[in-house]
Amino acid sequence: GAGVSQTPSNKVTEKGKYVELRCDPISGHTALYWYRQSLGQGPEFLIYFQGTGAADDSGLPNDRFFAVRPEGSVSTLKIQRTERGDSAVYLCASSLGITMGDTQYFGPGTRLTVL
Amino acid sequence: AQKITQTQPGMFVQEKEAVTLDCTYDTSDPSYGLFWYKQPSSGEMIFLIYQGSYDQQNATEGRYSLNFQKARKSANLVISASQLGDSAMYFCAMRDGGAQKLVFGQGTRLTINP
Numbered sequence: 001g002a003g004v005s006q007t008p009s010n011k012v013t014e015k016g017k018y019v020e021l022r023c024d025p026i027s028g029h030t031a032l033y034w035y036r037q038s039l040g041q042g043p044e045f046l047i048y049f050q051g052t053g054a055a056d057d058s059g060l061p062n063d064r065f066f067a068v069r070p071e072g073s074v075s076t077l078k079i080q081r082t083e084r085g086d087s088a089v090y091l092c093a094s095s096l097g098i099t100m101g102d103t104q105y106f107g108p109g110t111r112l113t114v115l
Numbered sequence: 116a117q118k119i120t121q122t123q124p125g126m127f128v129q130e131k132e133a134v135t136l137d138c139t140y141d142t143s144d145p146s147y148g149l150f151w152y153k154q155p156s157s158g159e160m161i162f163l164i165y166q167g168s169y170d171q172q173n174a175t176e177g178r179y180s181l182n183f184q185k186a187r188k189s190a191n192l193v194i195s196a197s198q199l200g201d202s203a204m205y206f207c208a209m210r211d212g213g214a215q216k217l218v219f220g221q222g223t224r225l226t227i228n229p
């Protein structure tokens with residue numbers, strides 16, 4: 001079956017602009033996660049959804065970052081007033097459930113570049 | 116707080132040899148899970164293997180095995196009979212029982228030489 005998909009694959013924007021990044025999880029997966037990976041680092045957690053609600057948003061760096069999952073499937077990560085430091089690869093993952101062994105499967109990521 | 120440490124920034128191995136990638140972790144939660152992911156140059160994170168803290172046996176998946184030493188808090192990945200396609204970044208990650216998020220290490224870049 002289809003894996004996690006993310007669009008766009010690349011996004012170049014100017015400082016101060018607004019961007020939206022989309023994630024389409026594996027069909028039937030109830031949990032969805034957003035991570036951010038800076039160059040040479042491991043991914044860092046941003047937010048996690050169980051169904052439609054954000055169950056843990058402790059990783060969002062500040063209030064310029066917001067994410068939604070209105071129908072419990074597709075999710076959008078929204079970044080307002082982008083800054084050069086927001087440049088990174090944004091990874092989305094989904095899992096069937098939330099038990100310990102439920103594997104998180106990752107999408108190919110969106111590379112965001114803020115000029 | 117959870118912490119994952121991967122002390123080998125880079126590893127170089129001859130094709131067909133076995134390789135061990137080190138991972139140590141720290142958590143105060145008795146229930147946790149350990150994961151290894153592979154990230155080729157294409158960028159996608161590929162799940163390799165999982166070990167639960169209460170699992171009695173070391174996990175194995177094909178050429179991958181996890182050398183889980185609970186008392187030492189280590190979860191090393193062993194790749195047997197390495198192949199050129201194994202060249203990639205490898206990340207160790209952990210979840211503890213209280214959270215859904217994965218905490219990742221810094222990664223190890225593995226290069227397989229022909």
